[in-house]
Amino acid sequence: MGAGSGPSGRGDVSGAGAGSGPVQRGDLSGAGSGSFQRGGLAGQPAPWEPPPVEPPPPASFPPGPTPPGFRSQEPGGGMRQEPLSGTSAESPGAAVPASRAPVDVPPASPPARAAVPPPPASPPASPPGDTVPFAPSDGPPPQPAFAPRDTPPRAPEPEPESGLSVPRQPPVVDHVGSGPPTYDAEPTALPPADPDDLDDLVADTVLDGARYGTSTLRAVSVRGDSARYRGEPRRDSLLTARFGAGEQALVLVAMATGARATPGAHRAAAEACQWIGRAVGRSHARLAEDIRAARRGDLKSGLHRLTDRSLGKLRASAAEQGVEPEEYTASLRCLLLPADPQCRTRVFFGVGAGGLFRLRDGEWQDIEPRVAEATGEAVVGFGSLPHETPEGDRLTMDLGITTPPSPYEPAPEPPRDPFRFRASVARPGDTLLLCTGGLAEPLRGEPELVEHLTTRWSTGEPPGLAAFLADTVVRVKGYADDRTAAAVWEA
Numbered sequence: 001m002g003a004g005s006g007p008s009g010r011g012d013v014s015g016a017g018a019g020s021g022p023v024q025r026g027d028l029s030g031a032g033s034g035s036f037q038r039g040g041l042a043g044q045p046a047p048w049e050p051p052p053v054e055p056p057p058p059a060s061f062p063p064g065p066t067p068p069g070f071r072s073q074e075p076g077g078g079m080r081q082e083p084l085s086g087t088s089a090e091s092p093g094a095a096v097p098a099s100r101a102p103v104d105v106p107p108a109s110p111p112a113r114a115a116v117p118p119p120p121a122s123p124p125a126s127p128p129g130d131t132v133p134f135a136p137s138d139g140p141p142p143q144p145a146f147a148p149r150d151t152p153p154r155a156p157e158p159e160p161e162s163g164l165s166v167p168r169q170p171p172v173v174d175h176v177g178s179g180p181p182t183y184d185a186e187p188t189a190l191p192p193a194d195p196d197d198l199d200d201l202v203a204d205t206v207l208d209g210a211r212y213g214t215s216t217l218r219a220v221s222v223r224g225d226s227a228r229y230r231g232e233p234r235r236d237s238l239l240t241a242r243f244g245a246g247e248q249a250l251v252l253v254a255m256a257t258g259a260r261a262t263p264g265a266h267r268a269a270a271e272a273c274q275w276i277g278r279a280v281g282r283s284h285a286r287l288a289e290d291i292r293a294a295r296r297g298d299l300k301s302g303l304h305r306l307t308d309r310s311l312g313k314l315r316a317s318a319a320e321q322g323v324e325p326e327e328y329t330a331s332l333r334c335l336l337l338p339a340d341p342q343c344r345t346r347v348f349f350g351v352g353a354g355g356l357f358r359l360r361d362g363e364w365q366d367i368e369p370r371v372a373e374a375t376g377e378a379v380v381g382f383g384s385l386p387h388e389t390p391e392g393d394r395l396t397m398d399l400g401i402t403t404p405p406s407p408y409e410p411a412p413e414p415p416r417d418p419f420r421f422r423a424s425v426a427r428p429g430d431t432l433l434l435c436t437g438g439l440a441e442p443l444r445g446e447p448e449l450v451e452h453l454t455t456r457w458s459t460g461e462p463p464g465l466a467a468f469l470a471d472t473v474v475r476v477k478g479y480a481d482d483r484t485a486a487a488v489w490e491a
Contacts, residue, residue, distance in 0.1 A: 189231030355440025438481035
């Protein structure tokens with residue numbers, strides 16, 4: 001304390017001028033807004049002196065309309081900042097009249113935020129588009145909760161359209177037909193496993209897909225409901241492979257079904273796909289060239305030779321295992337897709353039961369190649385026999401009884417399934433479906449399944465892998481075999 005200073009309170013400041021009077025405790029506290037005033041400093045008028053006639057405007061708010069939560073004082077008193085009723089200040093008595101508010105000394109702490117009253121019943125007087133300035137301590141500016149009275153309510157804006165919008169598809173169903181199938185929809189039992197031959201295990205479901213040129217491929221193979229219930233392996237096998245690169249590449253989809261009620265049916269189907277895959281892969285350059293050049297005759301003879309060679313490998317494998325050839329065999333159906341976007345030729349070939357369908361313009365077409373079709377009138381030596389001889393003798397009817405084999409000649413081999421081939425040119429918007437008998441039979445026998453797939457696949461966009469799986473496993477009562485299918489969507 002300086003010499004000659006009078007008694008002071010607890011709130012005095014060291015270094016005050018000599019002869020200064022007592023300083024009150026409240027003169028130096030910064031608790032309230034504006035409680036520390038410039039008049040208390042040395043060389044300034046005393047705090048009890050009358051205020052100037054025209055006090056400068058407060059500097060705590062920018063010029064403009066009154067911020068929300070505050071109101072102006074009556075005329076003659078200047079601008080006065082005070083919270084609305086119902087709000088509590090930081091400390092009692094902290095509010096200071098505008099005449100004694102400091103000009104260039106900010107408060108020690110920001111004032112408490114005033115509660116925002118509920119929106120008035122009538123719109124504000126300011127025209128639409130004007131914004132009310134706000135102090136940083138008041139938080140973000142309030143958002144209008146209603147539209148002006150003279151402005152009609154705005155309708156919700158539609159979502160912006162984009163070129164990649166996905167069309168809305170109908171919901172997925174579990175089954176169609178007269179009623180639910182007998183078996184459960186999900187797998188129940190696993191096939192038995194051999195610890196020394198784990199490579200023999202077959203997965204319940206195989207899913208694959210690709211996009212080359214103008215075509216999008218989706219492929220799936222699923223164990224049937226009957227095999228899932230009995231714990232039998234999936235007899236169907238699926239192979240998707242690409243040979244070559246760039247526009248010279250060739251995509252092969254091969255599917256095979258092993259003989260029913262035979263122990264090694266799944267192995268025979270897998271070997272059939274592997275053998276045809278090796279044969280096509282080694283000749284893919286020549287096959288791709290023939291497809292682009294539309295050499296239909298060369299394609300048919302070449303693929304027929306490759307198919308016979310692959311199935312001959314199966315018969316040789318059956319002889320090595322000591323089983324009958326008809327027990328270790330499989331039906332084989334394949335699809336060749338060139339990667340060249342300028343070539344839209346799709347080639348199907350194979351042996352055995354199944355289906356080849358095409359969805360065009362919202363209608364399904366059964367384009368399975370027919371074999372041994374004869375046309376025209378029956379002639380001698382071809383077709384049916386005449387009902388009598390030229391002399392008028394009536395002939396006995398052939399009842400189709402097989403003549404027993406001679407003991408001096410070997411028994412004839414069982415008839416083989418004919419080779420099937422079809423080369424078709426796809427159109428934009430087509431969907432080509434190749435499948436085994438497990439899906440072809442319900443497609444031909446249940447119209448509701450056809451209608452369901454038509455609705456699902458007529459949107460113009462190929463489904464994803466999960467959606468394609470859900471579409472192909474729609475169950476039909478009375479059909480519980482394995483299902484293997486490959487669909488191609490043309491852009």
